[in-house]
Amino acid sequence: MTHEIVIAQTTSADEDQAKALARGAVESKLAAGVHIDAPIIAFYWWKGKVETAQEWRISYMTTTDRLPALEAWLHEKHPYDVPQWITLPVSGGSEAYLSWVADETAQG
Known part of the structure; x- marks a missing residue:
């Protein structure tokens, strides 16, 4: 059996925020599991200048079926004006x- 699994990623400004975004997605069955990476250093353009910040990377394991709902939920909950939102296909x-991810995110 093949499941269309993706890893979706965002970042947050602090660890508590990352944990809240992780727990909320799992509790809502939008993601089967979430990984939070230790602080990373980000460099990026923002409003005409190069910024730097410490951030926590959040990786959501979900299905393509649940991805639109996860994205909508994240944009509602995330405090950034333009949160990072990228998806990576899982090819194997x-x-x-893979079954566990699909089962844990299945709706009703």
Whole structure:
């Protein structure tokens, strides 16, 4: 059985915010699991100048079916004006893990 699994990523300004965005998505069944990476340093253009910030990367494991709802939820909850939102296709993996992601995010 093949499941269309994706990893969606965003960042947050602090660890507590990252944990809230992670827990909320899992509790809402929008993601089967979430990883939060240790602080990273980001460099980016913002309003005409180069900025730097410490951020936490949040990676959501979900399905393509749940991705639109996860994205809408994230944009509603995220405090950034323009939060990072990228998706990475999962082209392989253990069937047991892929099934788990699909099962945990299945609606009703």
